[in-house]
Amino acid sequence: MLLNLITPELGLIFWQAVVFLLLLFVLGKFAWKPILKGIKEREASIADALAAAEKAKSEMAKISADNEKLMNQARAEKDEMLKKAQQTAKELVEEAKENATKEANKILEEARQLISSEKKSAMAEMKKEISKLSLEIAGKLVRKELASNDAQKTLAEQLLNEIKPN
Amino acid sequence: MYAAIRLFLVGILLTFSLNTFAQHEEKEFNAGDLILHHIADSHEWHFATVGETHITLPLPVILYTDNGVDVFSSSEFHHAEKKEITNAKGEKEHALVLKREKGTYVMTHDHITLENGGKLYDFSVTKNVASLFLSAILLLVVFFSVAGAYKKNAGKAPKGMQSFFEPIFVFIRDEIAVPNIGKKYERFMPYLMTVFFFIWFNNLLGLMPGGANLTGNIAVTFTLAVLTLVVTLFSSNKYYWQHIFNTPGVPWWLKTLVPIMPIVELIGVFTKPFSLMVRLFANITAGHIIILSLLSLIFLFKSYAVAPVSVAFAVVMNCLELFVAILQAYVFTLLSAMYFGGAVEEHHHDEHHHEDKHEVHHA
Numbered sequence: 001m002l003l004n005l006i007t008p009e010l011g012l013i014f015w016q017a018v019v020f021l022l023l024l025f026v027l028g029k030f031a032w033k034p035i036l037k038g039i040k041e042r043e044a045s046i047a048d049a050l051a052a053a054e055k056a057k058s059e060m061a062k063i064s065a066d067n068e069k070l071m072n073q074a075r076a077e078k079d080e081m082l083k084k085a086q087q088t089a090k091e092l093v094e095e096a097k098e099n100a101t102k103e104a105n106k107i108l109e110e111a112r113q114l115i116s117s118e119k120k121s122a123m124a125e126m127k128k129e130i131s132k133l134s135l136e137i138a139g140k141l142v143r144k145e146l147a148s149n150d151a152q153k154t155l156a157e158q159l160l161n162e163i164k165p166n
Numbered sequence: 167m168y169a170a171i172r173l174f175l176v177g178i179l180l181t182f183s184l185n186t187f188a189q190h191e192e193k194e195f196n197a198g199d200l201i202l203h204h205i206a207d208s209h210e211w212h213f214a215t216v217g218e219t220h221i222t223l224p225l226p227v228i229l230y231t232d233n234g235v236d237v238f239s240s241s242e243f244h245h246a247e248k249k250e251i252t253n254a255k256g257e258k259e260h261a262l263v264l265k266r267e268k269g270t271y272v273m274t275h276d277h278i279t280l281e282n283g284g285k286l287y288d289f290s291v292t293k294n295v296a297s298l299f300l301s302a303i304l305l306l307v308v309f310f311s312v313a314g315a316y317k318k319n320a321g322k323a324p325k326g327m328q329s330f331f332e333p334i335f336v337f338i339r340d341e342i343a344v345p346n347i348g349k350k351y352e353r354f355m356p357y358l359m360t361v362f363f364f365i366w367f368n369n370l371l372g373l374m375p376g377g378a379n380l381t382g383n384i385a386v387t388f389t390l391a392v393l394t395l396v397v398t399l400f401s402s403n404k405y406y407w408q409h410i411f412n413t414p415g416v417p418w419w420l421k422t423l424v425p426i427m428p429i430v431e432l433i434g435v436f437t438k439p440f441s442l443m444v445r446l447f448a449n450i451t452a453g454h455i456i457i458l459s460l461l462s463l464i465f466l467f468k469s470y471a472v473a474p475v476s477v478a479f480a481v482v483m484n485c486l487e488l489f490v491a492i493l494q495a496y497v498f499t500l501l502s503a504m505y506f507g508g509a510v511e512e513h514h515h516d517e518h519h520h521e522d523k524h525e526v527h528h529a
Binding site for chain 2: 009038041
């Protein structure tokens with residue numbers, strides 16, 4: 001009976017082979033295939049989802065970095081614009097000032113010129129008037145001086161004296 | 167639905183035959199006989215003996231002789247003539263002699279022969295075969311429902327029985343198949359999964375009270391080992407055979423003048439599945455023998471005082487056997503995967519890759 005234990009029975013080998021091969025076929029086709037496919041697909045979808053999440057995260061980081069960059073750029077631009085505007089304004093003021101000074105100087109110069117020409121003409125007028133007056137005065141004086149004969153004689157002599165040394 | 171199930175159960179109960187055997191009456195308790203009877207195959211499924219009434223499920227006997235196929239119920243042997251015969255060794259044995267149209271059958275120790283010594287092939291649905299059918303139905307029901315769950319919650323988290331089995335599926339794939347077989351693992355998955363769950367389920371069924379010792383039967387482990395060998399040989403590539411007949415790193419004269427290496431390697435092809443056969447058979451049978459021996463102590467000592475000790479040890483052993491049930495399924499599957507891996511292994515010129523593969527083999 002102990003020997004029976006280690007002697008394979010033909011009948012059981014037959015049934016075992018038939019049942020096992022049937023199981024292998026049926027389970028392989030209708031159980032293991034959908035099961036392994038299901039596990040694989042789920043794993044793939046989880047891996048995809050994780051990858052997508054990672055990608056979204058990095059994209060978000062990129063977007064916020066971009067935003068930061070844009071903000072900085074905008075700020076820099078604004079600063080520059082402000083600076084430029086200030087400069088322009090300053091320049092404008094400067095120019096206006098310069099122009100005003102120039103204009104003022106011009107007006108001043110013109111006024112000065114006018115004054116000097118007026119002065120000149122006034123002086124000339126005055127000279128004319130003065131010389132006219134002086135002549136009149138001199139005429140009157142000469143007439144008075146030379147009213148006597150002696151005076152006329154003395155003058156003539158004096159004039160002669162003045163000419164002689166020459 | 168419930169009515170149908172109840173009808174089915176009542177039907178099964180009615181087929182149990184309650185009969186009395188006189189031959190055991192005056193016998194002394196023999197632990198060896200009891201244990202061998204429990205681990206051996208039988209033509210009827212014996213569940214219990216109450217007083218002198220044996221509760222058994224009679225099973226179909228299918229015999230093929232020169233007179234053709236003869237199918238009848240094993241309960242017919244209850245009406246057979248009891249004889250005491252002398253066997254070839256000169257020992258006296260109890261035998262049941264059944265006369266039927268197609269021949270006279272003699273049953274000794276559940277082994278049927280023809281009285282006239284003619285050829286007889288026994289394809290009976292024995293206790294083990296019935297248990298095999300039962301386990302096949304169980305496997306189909308369980309894994310069809312699990313496969314259905316995968317279709318129903320596709321892409322979602324596993325539920326119920328599906329979530330119980332999923333770690334095992336993933337373990338077989340990622341810890342057994344992929345590391346030992348490599349890239350070509352997928353084509354071996356159906357075999358590895360079937361073998362794992364077949365062995366595990368049947369180991370557990372064998373531990374049930376009244377269960378059959380299917381995976382502890384040499385015919386079953388023989389068939390499984392042969393299938394592993396067949397799959398290995400049919401999937402082998404030229405490198406597998408090159409490794410056997412022209413083993414790299416061995417002096418040339420050991421391969422030609424004194425061909426020790428090819429012979430040893432060729433024997434190895436067969437000893438590997440042989441070890442699979444013996445390992446599973448011995449582990450499961452030994453577990454059954456230990457539990458039965460512990461329980462037999464009660465009857466050997468004829469004392470109730472021994473019972474608590476025996477039962478305590480038997481419970482501990484049973485827990486260990488529950489572990490051995492899955493461990494042996496794992497070992498058989500793992501070693502099968504290793505043999506497949508050896509058969510499909512490609513030898514690349516890439517040295518680094520080569521070393522990697524060998525590391526896996528040693529691990």
